[in-house]
Amino acid sequence: MTSKIIKFVIPLLPLGIAVPLAAQTGDEPPDPYSALSEESRPLNTRWETDYKGELEAGGAYVNSDNFMFGQYNGLYEKGATFIGNAQWQGWRTDSSQYWQVDARDLGLETRRGKLEWGMAGRMRVALLFDNQIQVKNDSAQTPFLGEGSAKLVLPPNWVGGANTSDWSLLYPSLQGFDRKLERHKYGLQFDTALGAGWTLLSSFSSEQKEGTGDIGAAIYRDAASPLAALLPQPIDQRTTDFDLAFDYQGNALQLKASYHFSDFNNGEDLLSWQNPYNAGYGPVVDYPNGYGGIALAPDNQFQQLRLTGNWIIMPTLRLQMDGSYARTEQDDDFPLYTVNPGLAVDEPVPRSDLNAQVDTTTLGLALVARPMRKLTLEGRYRLDDRNNDSPRDGYLYVRGDGADQPASKFTAYNAPHDTRKQSAAFEGAYRLPGRNKLSLEYAYQRVDRSNAAVETTRENSLRGWWKNNSWQPLSARVELLYADLAADTYDWAQSYYSRFDTELINETPDDQRYTTHPALSQYHLSNRERLLGKVDLNYFLSNQWNLALNMLWRRDDFDKSTLGLIDERSDSYVFSANYQPHQALNLSAYFNFNRYGASQSGRAFVGGVEKNAFAVVPPLPQASDPGRNWDVDNDDTTRALGMALQWQAMERLQLDFDYSFIDTRGENTFTTYGAPDLATEPLPEVKTRQHQFRFSGSYHLRDNLSLNLHYQYFRFQGDNWAIDDVAPDSINKVLSFGEESPDESVNYLGLSVSYRLR
Secondary structure (H helix, E strand, O other), rough: OOHHHHHHHHHHHHHHHHOOOOOOOOOOOOOOOOOHHHHOOOOOOOOHHHOOOOEEEEEEOOOOOOOOOOOOOOOOEEEEEEEEEEEEEEEOOOOEEEEEEEEEEEOOOOOOOEEEEEEOEEEEEEEEEEEEEEEEEOOEEEOOOOOOOOOOEEEOOOOEEOHHHHOOHHHOEEEEOOOOOEEEEEEEEEEEEEEEEEEEEEEEEEEEEHHHEEEEEEOOOOOOOOEEEEEEEEEEEEEEEEEEEEEEEEEEEEEHHHHEEEEEEEEOOOOEEOOOOOOOOOOOOOOOOOEEEEEOOOOOOEEEEEEEEEEEEEEEEEEEEEEEEEEEOOEOOOOOOOOOOOOOOOOOOOOOOOOEEEEEEEEEEEEEEEEOOEEEEEEEEEEEEEEOOOOOOEEEOOOOOOOOOHHHHOOOOOOOEEEEEEEEEEEEEEEEEEEEEEEEEEEEEEEEOOOOHHHEEEEEEEEEEEEEEEEEOOEEEEEEEEOOOOOOOOOHHHHHHHEHHHHHHHHHOOOHOOOOOEEEEEEHHEEEEEEEEEEEEEOOOOOEEEEEEEEEEEEEEOOOOEEEEEEEEEEEEEEEEEEEEEOOOOEEEEEEEEOOOOEEEEEEEOHHHHHHHOOOOOOOOHOOOOEEEEEEEEEEEEEEEEEEEEEEOOOOOEEEEEEEEEEEEEEEEEOOOHHHOOOOOOOOEEEEEEEEEEEEEEEEOOOEEEEEEEEEEEEEEEEEOOOOOOOOOEEEEEEEOOOOOOEEEEEEEEEEEEOOOO
């Protein structure tokens, strides 16, 4: 372990050694990053201040349909749109009353607004609305009719077949559909002062989510050979939220007690689809009589009580607390075991609904003390306890709507999971001479789980960081962390015993009682060593120039895992610069490089006698043979750069330029170890490239009247082997959407007039 730390730390040392030393005085240095949080516009003019409101109206044009440029901003369709924004505020000089109206993007589906009235320090009432939209890949196609409904059927003249390539009428039946989700949220907020330091805070909101998504489904008898299809999924969901809080602000004590209620209602409980396959499952299951069904998200309710507080016991001692108790309930009616009435079902669902109940308790405590002027000590404790009281029952479910209800030995049981997580940390920080600050933290976390392959995991971590402001004009911060996660003995058979019926367990050989390979560890339950380092440098060349370099490295080593995730690594480098030669001009630029890598291993095997994972004498069954291992190395890189210019070209002319470029590449390298049926071929890179240029200018015709010009150019190119040239029938047993990677070139032009209200 020592050698690992040395190899990790050595590359960081030159960053500190190369910095010239310059002693300075002062106990608490100014924050070198404070300038970054300030308004970056070079010159605040009278065009932006001293007005009660502003009205903006105009028009814009988008030159092509798209889904990447307009994914969230509502500008996804070719054509003209209305630019409309309004803001108005006022107050009465003879009282404390005020009002405010704010409405944005009135010509788009992303419009939002707020109407507020109040009496300063006494009361506030606000009405709000917020519309959002998300559009996805618009090249998807499906042969199913009834898109947007919960029952999908095939065209009347459909010709089925065992494979997708056998469907002679597939392509004449394909039709596009919009994968678009809309959210409409309306809310009411009311706050009032109660006196003696107490305030009542309340809010109510209702959000409707509608549209069409996508979901994968299958009809099968054996999950190893499903008849699969990608389906358009109807979305019709409503979420209602209510919050009530009492806030107390005293000189030494601050408290807040709150209640939160959330109700989720799904208008669609079940999605059914007609089976497009004739795969020899019989006339009841094959086309045209066969149907499959998949349950959608159930209705549920969530309630939470929370208490937070801050108590200044004395000037050098403070106690903070955050505790909550929450309950989630779900009692949506169960659907039948199958949507296919032709299948025999002798045993009904054991109960009408799950009657699920999950209680979650959290408690956070922090004690902060300053026993000496330069020394700060902090102790923290955190509890997260999740108790799942849902009843456990056996379900003799119909496998994939593909056959009659199986024998009773195939009963499957739900396994409620409980989790109790406790963590404690102690941190000390000391201000050294020369405007240096050194901090050290030790943290311990224990997680206890039920119905999991590992009952308990324990993590110890040590983190230290050093902040230096004595090398002016350079400030530096260096952080190092080492964490060790240790897990109890991995119980590979746990999920098998908790899920299946005793009769089936007794019939299964001892060496086959597992659902995942005994050597395959879930990463969050595996032993792991973590090394992390951060370096932040900020250099103020002058009052005009500022340079910053931020670097991060992380290495995770799952050193006890044979199969599964073996290691993870990530690196991030960000260089930024800001130049402001005078008040009227501000120029900034950045470059960002991120790299993520991971290595994981698996073993290919089938069932029956080949499922024995414990044989040591040749000939080895597949599950025991390391020669059937495969490895995959993931390597993802992202490069991004950007430049921005804000320029007050003349007293009446204001210009903004912004350009960004993002390039991502993902590689997956597979390795096998001799098994002839596991031969691999290199996979192509997954690539995306995005350019975006934005320009806006405002010319002030008069003190209260401005002409605005907005232009954007957006270019996006994707290259993804997983969907490119994959037709709806390219995979024999999978009906896909046949979509293509995005390739967009979009121009947006907007012209508007702003009128400021006096």
